[in-house]
Amino acid sequence: MRPAVRPTRLLAGLLLLAASACGTGAGSDAVPAEAAAAPEVSWATVYRDGTxxxxxxxxxxxYRVSRVTLFAPDGTQTEAAEITRENLSRGSTGGGIRPSVGVGGGYSSHGGFGTGVGIGLSFPLGGGTADREPEARRTTAILPVANTARYRQTAGGWEIQATLTSPGDETTYARFPAPIPAEQTP
Known part of the structure; x- marks a missing residue:
């Protein structure tokens, strides 16, 4: 005759089995693979002259930065007055025509020596690099601060939120503290 399985042992066994099936095997602090592989961005902020x-x-x-918003401690929001995006390529010629100046000298077999100054234009053969994907992207946003006195008094409670859109149209939000104004010198 088989011994009866008690409900508490059965429940504990099922919970243990369920927990082991859901685990990542890397501990409780493991990050999902898609989150660990997400691209990173860096940011910098400067406060000057009310902006x-x-x-x-x-x-x-x-990512494409589609929106930048300033959040006051009371929840008031201010949208960026201007957003500028730059696509950057390392070592590219930009695909354009570039002016140049050169100085040269030469000697001929007939005993002559000459010097010269020239102006030239250089351009890439084959159409340049205009169609290349950018290797980096820089976005600059200008946020006006309407009440600068209030901002200076409560700067530690202000935040900035950037809305980032991936090529797959997935939206991500990056939220970081607004800059603390430097003390005015007399």
Missing amino acids: IRVTIEDPGAH
């Missing part, structure tokens, strides 16, 4: 300049660098040119 905040936000610069977001995307070294892999993965």
